Amino acid sequence: xxxxxxxxxxxxxxxxxxxxxxxxxxxxxxxxxxxxxxxxxxxxxxxxxxxxxxxxxxxxxxxxxxxxxxxxxxxxxxxxxxxxxxxxxxxxxxxxxxxxxxxxxxxxxxxxxxxxxxxxxxxxxxxxxx
Numbered sequence: 001x002x003x004x005x006x007x008x009x010x011x012x013x014x015x016x017x018x019x020x021x022x023x024x025x026x027x028x029x030x031x032x033x034x035x036x037x038x039x040x041x042x043x044x045x046x047x048x049x050x051x052x053x054x055x056x057x058x059x060x061x062x063x064x065x066x067x068x069x070x071x072x073x074x075x076x077x078x079x080x081x082x083x084x085x086x087x088x089x090x091x092x093x094x095x096x097x098x099x100x101x102x103x104x105x106x107x108x109x110x111x112x113x114x115x116x117x118x119x120x121x122x123x124x125x126x127x128x129x130x
Contacts, residue, residue: 080109087102
């Protein structure tokens with residue numbers, strides 16, 4: 001005689017279908033939530049400044065700590081030593097090629113030039129006398 005076997009409420013295949021649908025729905029919900037999660041910013045009301053709208057130039061600034069370094073560095077070397085008599089260009093000024101930066105004074109060099117000029121005049125005077 002045949003015995004009636006009751007059908008299971010959840011079959012193996014049905015369980016996998018429901019599990020797949022649940023995972024898919026969870027992934028979809030997470031995908032909708034996560035992109036928006038980074039767009040929220042909570043700021044204390046005491047840190048906000050609210051003022052009336054006015055028409056004018058918009059000036060935005062960001063305070064950043066850092067070290068500024070030049071792209072190119074040029075080291076200068078004087079052919080003759082001396083003391084700085086006058087500074088012609090201040091720090092941070094844009095320069096052009098050939099622009100003098102400072103004026104040097106060298107008393108020893110000036111004295112030597114005067115002595116040589118005197119020697120030249122003496123030689124010229126000796127040539128005239130002979």
